[in-house]
Amino acid sequence: MPKVAVVAYGHTKFSNEDLKIESVLLRATKNLFDSTPNLEQKDIDSVLVSTNNNSKYLSAILSEMTGIQPKIAHSVESLCNSGTNAIVSAYSYIASGLADVILISGAERYDSPGQILEWDNMRGEFKHPIFWASIFSKAYKREYSISEEDLAIVPVKNHKHAKKNPNAFSQKTISIEDVLNSKKLTEDLRLLDCSRPCTGGASILLTSEEFCKKFCDSPIWITGIGQKTTSASFTKNQGFDKMESTKQAAQMAFQMSNHSSENIDVMEVHDAFSVCEPIALESMGFSESGGGIKMIKESYSSENFKINPRGGLLGTGHPLGATGISQTIEIVQQLQFKAEKRQVETASVGLVHNMSAAATSSTVLVLEN
Amino acid sequence: MNFETELKKGKFLVSECPFCKIIVWPPSDFCNRCLKENSWKECSCEGKILEFSKKENTIFCVAEIEKSLKILGEIISGTPEIGKKIKVVDCGITNNNYFFKMAIIE
Ligand SMILES: [Zn+2]
Numbered sequence: 001m002p003k004v005a006v007v008a009y010g011h012t013k014f015s016n017e018d019l020k021i022e023s024v025l026l027r028a029t030k031n032l033f034d035s036t037p038n039l040e041q042k043d044i045d046s047v048l049v050s051t052n053n054n055s056k057y058l059s060a061i062l063s064e065m066t067g068i069q070p071k072i073a074h075s076v077e078s079l080c081n082s083g084t085n086a087i088v089s090a091y092s093y094i095a096s097g098l099a100d101v102i103l104i105s106g107a108e109r110y111d112s113p114g115q116i117l118e119w120d121n122m123r124g125e126f127k128h129p130i131f132w133a134s135i136f137s138k139a140y141k142r143e144y145s146i147s148e149e150d151l152a153i154v155p156v157k158n159h160k161h162a163k164k165n166p167n168a169f170s171q172k173t174i175s176i177e178d179v180l181n182s183k184k185l186t187e188d189l190r191l192l193d194c195s196r197p198c199t200g201g202a203s204i205l206l207t208s209e210e211f212c213k214k215f216c217d218s219p220i221w222i223t224g225i226g227q228k229t230t231s232a233s234f235t236k237n238q239g240f241d242k243m244e245s246t247k248q249a250a251q252m253a254f255q256m257s258n259h260s261s262e263n264i265d266v267m268e269v270h271d272a273f274s275v276c277e278p279i280a281l282e283s284m285g286f287s288e289s290g291g292g293i294k295m296i297k298e299s300y301s302s303e304n305f306k307i308n309p310r311g312g313l314l315g316t317g318h319p320l321g322a323t324g325i326s327q328t329i330e331i332v333q334q335l336q337f338k339a340e341k342r343q344v345e346t347a348s349v350g351l352v353h354n355m356s357a358a359a360t361s362s363t364v365l366v367l368e369n
Numbered sequence: 370m371n372f373e374t375e376l377k378k379g380k381f382l383v384s385e386c387p388f389c390k391i392i393v394w395p396p397s398d399f400c401n402r403c404l405k406e407n408s409w410k411e412c413s414c415e416g417k418i419l420e421f422s423k424k425e426n427t428i429f430c431v432a433e434i435e436k437s438l439k440i441l442g443e444i445i446s447g448t449p450e451i452g453k454k455i456k457v458v459d460c461g462i463t464n465n466n467y468f469f470k471m472a473i474i475e
Contacts, residue, residue: 122394122395122440122467123441124442124469126429126442127466134422134424138422186423187422233395235441236439
């Protein structure tokens with residue numbers, strides 16, 4: 001299979017700014033151009049946009065606003081894992097020979113319609129994501145005798161990491177007590193257990209092997225891709241203390257890349273809510289079932305940035321269509337040793353886990369330097 | 370689809386494939402196994418609690434009905450426990466959202 005590299009990226013600061021979606025896409029893309037000296041508009045042959053925004057024809061609009069006349073141009077939507085779905089589409093266009101240099105831009109506004117899956121009526125009146133998250137938290141805590149206090153380490157760690165990420169929404173340190181004293185949304189979920197919908201954009205440039213050196217001295221290769229969708233309905237999940245789509249996506253990505261969980265030096269995990277991080281770690285094989293929290297606590301106490309160095313979704317904020325791209329950018333920066341204060345010591349293989357709609361669909365990427 | 374017309378009247382129907390003999394859920398005109406047309410039958414509305422939590426005074430749960438379909442609804446009477454039997458005692462559509470209200474029956 002032809003090789004596909006990530007060679008450049010751009011990012012906006014995640015915020016609650018009231019900006020048009022087109023401006024967020026443009027800002028993230030301008031940032032990519034500004035940081036990539038050799039890149040000219042004519043180099044880009046395809047443009048993909050990842051968002052849940054209701055505006056139409058965004059890929060053509062972004063292309064016009066940035067002076068690009070692409071061959072392939074379209075949007076990709078898959079709720080919270082739209083970003084990595086766009087990356088997988090771009091990978092395929094390059095691997096098939098249809099394109100060589102693809103710009104992907106993901107963006108969302110704080111009021112994204114992607115937060116509620118209107119179709120999923122089997123959730124009755126309880127369509128807001130806090131309800132599935134409460135069910136997962138309750139099930140996980142009961143099954144493995146985990147306390148609310150145990151789970152609170154997840155936002156504490158991720159806000160700590162986010163403080164070293166200039167693009168993150170959160171710039172403050174929080175304590176276990178802050179989490180436990182934050183607003184109680186349900187019996188099993190507090191405000192600081194939730195990632196925050198926000199306005200933000202992230203852009204990334206993928207190229208074939210032939211073109212990568214023009215833009216970058218240290219291209220990062222996408223060597224593993226796994227995707228699995230088990231259903232669209234939340235209630236179709238088999239059990240609420242594990243993530244089957246994540247498990248299968250990770251197995252595929254490991255198989256394709258010839259790696260296993262032991263080889264991963266750094267990873268971004270889709271912590272939409274506190275409970276998602278340990279369950280995702282367990283489902284991908286990083287720890288045994290029920291052992292995720294222990295792993296997270298050890299990582300926190302040893303000042304290790306291996307899990308969610310960017311600050312995850314909890315610390316960085318969650319502009320749905322930008323999230324998977326922002327996660328990928330973090331792993332690229334880590335593998336290029338450009339993650340500054342968040343840099344892990346050894347970084348040769350990294351992983352991105354991005355999922356949507358109560359873990360009914362997951363994407364796992366493996367990247368290498 | 371029959372389902373919503375009947376649900377608006379407070380009647381809980383399920384779609385069933387006459388060929389595969391399975392309940393197809395979420396309700397659909399066609400079977401998701403053989404893609405032939407489903408038939409409709411009235412649901413027994415009985416099942417058990419798989420998981421529950423609470424928002425202020427509202428207890429919500431995932432219930433498994435007729436040992437096959439799962440819904441998220443509100444428990445309006447009784448003390449919830451995993452595995453306890455429930456019955457959907459009220460259902461309908463308000464503001465374009467379905468609702469399912471359940472009572473504990475043991
Ligand atoms: Zn059938």
